[in-house]
Amino acid sequence: MRLVVLRIGHRIPRDNRITTHVCLTARALGADGVLISDVRDRELVDTIKSVVRRFGGEFQVEAGRSWRSAIAEWKRAGGKVIHLTAYGMPLPRVIHEVRRSRGDKMVVVGAEKVPGELYGLADWNVAITNQPISEVSALGIFLDWFFDHSRLEVSFPHAELRIVPSEHGKRVVSS
Amino acid sequence: MRLVVLRIGHRIPRDNRITTHVCLTARALGADGVLISDVRDRELVDTIKSVVRRFGGEFQVEAGRSWRSAIAEWKRAGGKVIHLTAYGMPLPRVIHEVRRSRGDKMVVVGAEKVPGELYGLADWNVAITNQPISEVSALGIFLDWFFDHSRLEVSFPHAELRIVPSEHGKRVVSS
Numbered sequence: 001m002r003l004v005v006l007r008i009g010h011r012i013p014r015d016n017r018i019t020t021h022v023c024l025t026a027r028a029l030g031a032d033g034v035l036i037s038d039v040r041d042r043e044l045v046d047t048i049k050s051v052v053r054r055f056g057g058e059f060q061v062e063a064g065r066s067w068r069s070a071i072a073e074w075k076r077a078g079g080k081v082i083h084l085t086a087y088g089m090p091l092p093r094v095i096h097e098v099r100r101s102r103g104d105k106m107v108v109v110g111a112e113k114v115p116g117e118l119y120g121l122a123d124w125n126v127a128i129t130n131q132p133i134s135e136v137s138a139l140g141i142f143l144d145w146f147f148d149h150s151r152l153e154v155s156f157p158h159a160e161l162r163i164v165p166s167e168h169g170k171r172v173v174s175s
Numbered sequence: 176m177r178l179v180v181l182r183i184g185h186r187i188p189r190d191n192r193i194t195t196h197v198c199l200t201a202r203a204l205g206a207d208g209v210l211i212s213d214v215r216d217r218e219l220v221d222t223i224k225s226v227v228r229r230f231g232g233e234f235q236v237e238a239g240r241s242w243r244s245a246i247a248e249w250k251r252a253g254g255k256v257i258h259l260t261a262y263g264m265p266l267p268r269v270i271h272e273v274r275r276s277r278g279d280k281m282v283v284v285g286a287e288k289v290p291g292e293l294y295g296l297a298d299w300n301v302a303i304t305n306q307p308i309s310e311v312s313a314l315g316i317f318l319d320w321f322f323d324h325s326r327l328e329v330s331f332p333h334a335e336l337r338i339v340p341s342e343h344g345k346r347v348v349s350s
Contacts, residue, residue, distance in 0.1 A: 018192055021309030028306040051307055086338055087345040090328045119343050128315075129327050130338040131203040132226055134196030137315025140303075144316050145324075152304050152316075153265045163261055163305040168294050170262040 002104040003146070004060075005034040005139065008067045008118075009111030012041055021136045022109060023048045023061060029143035030151040031107070033060030037067035056159030071106065071121055079104040080123045084138045085114070088125030095145050098124055107142060109135040177279040178321070179235075180209040180314065183242045183293075184286030187216055196311045197284060198223045198236060204318035205326040206282070208235030212242035231334030246281065246296055254279040255298045259313045260289070263300030270320050273299055282317060284310040 005026040010019045019036060026034045027048070036044065040063050048061045071081055080103045098105075101123075108118065119125055128138035144151065155162070164171040180201040185194045194211060201209045202223070211219065215238050223236045246256055255278045273280075276298075283293065294300055303313035319326065330337070339346040 018196070021193070021196075021311055024307050025309050025312040028304040028308040029312075055306055087341055087347075089340045089342060092324075092327055093340075116345075119341075119345065122343070125341065125343060127327075127338075127340060129203040129329070130340055131230055131331070132199050133203040134200050134311050134315070136196055136309050136311035137200040137204075140309070140312025141315050141319050141327075144319070149267075149320075152267055152302075154304070156306070163302075165264045165268075165302060165305055166262055166294075166300065167264060168297070168300060170291075170294065172262075 002032045003030070004104070004106055005031050006067060006070060006106050006108045007034060007036045008038070008108060009114060010036050010039050010041065011111065012039060015111055016044060018111070018136065019044060020047060022139060024051065025136055025140045026143070027052065027057065027059040029140055030147050030154065031143060032058070033062070035065060035070055036061070036063040037065060037070060040064040054160050056156030074104070074106045079106055081106045081108060081121060083108040083118055083122035083125045084128060084135065084142055085110070085119070085125050086127050086130055086133060087119070088127040090127050090130065091142065091145060094124055094126055098126070099146060107139065109139050111135070177207045178205070179281055180206050181242060181245060181281050181283045182209060182211045183213070183283060184289060185211050185214050185216065186286065187214060190286055191219060193286070193311065194219060195222060197314060199226065200311055200315045201318070202227065202232060202234040204315055205322050205329065206318060207233070208237070210240060210245055211238040212240060212245060215239040229335045231331030246283070249279070249281045252279070254281055256281045256283060256296060257299045257301055258283045258293055258297035259303060259310065259317055260285070260294070260300050261302050261305055261307060262294070263302040265302050265305065266317065266320060269299055269301055273301070274321065282314065284314050286310070
């Protein structure tokens with residue numbers, strides 16, 4: 001099973017940092033990759049690729065395809081679409097069904113406004129609290145639950161740098 | 176037991192959106208308030224107060240005190256300090272000890288660089304994965320774990336607006 005994150009509504013330069021945080025969160029919590037739709041943000045893609053090179057793993061990052069065609073293609077191939085939104089169903093009520101479902105998973109996170117159409121296209125609209133929140137923390141919490149709270153101590157293969165957990169300090173080793 | 180979030184290293188305008196996401200995440204996941212240290216960002220404080228007015232709850236937001244004196248005062252009053260950092264101890268290994276500890280909790284989240292001193296001042300340096308991640312998702316995941324995954328369906332008192340969970344749509348009721 002593959003899980004990718006689709007980031008929609010990214011605008012340069014307004015969303016540079018938030019989208020970077022979305023990508024780092026996706027990678028750290030076990031997603032296989034991220035697709036930034038509709039905008040070719042070379043600099044952002046390079047930033048994330050450089051993190052992958054240094055800290056390891058197989059995380060893929062791609063930018064520029066239209067969100068509509070990315071979702072349509074995903075669904076045609078049998079994949080499921082989960083849209084994170086404060087308007088959706090509370091995570092605890094739907095997570096079991098999402099986990100049990102077959103097919104690869106696409107987790108969609110929007111910027112401030114998302115196209116209304118998306119609510120109909122998604123297999124699940126999922127709320128990480130029905131409160132105004134951040135797509136960054138919503139994504140992190142969703143992935144943590146989806147992977148059954150098991151991704152917080154995973155080590156990444158092919159890392160040049162590895163952080164060694166410390167009680168009071170900073171320790172990094174290079175391979 | 177009170178839990179507040181201390182946001183350090185906030186810069187105007189660079190961090191406006193990230194710090195806003197920190198505040199929204201803190202409120203949505205059950206913190207009692209946030210303190211933005213060292214900078215008086217009136218606009219940001221007003222944005223968060225307006226969310227509280229509309230969506231309810233008792234969340235407090237304050238800006239401008241020095242982070243050093245805020246931490247010193249917190250510790251003098253018997254409170255505990257948890258610093259979220261990729262260099263710290265993995266959350267699953269320390270969360271039980273943090274939950275069991277007495278005293279109010281202050282959860283510190285920094286921007287890109289944090290003063291080295293903080294690693295010594297904190298009672299716990301806690302990593303939400305030992306990978307580059309976002310302080311926004313790190314905070315969300317920490318609070319979700321701290322409150323035992325119980326805060327995702329809480330309703331907030333005194334709300335003018337309330338989102339009604341929907342499978343495919345957007346529904347908001349006003350009081």
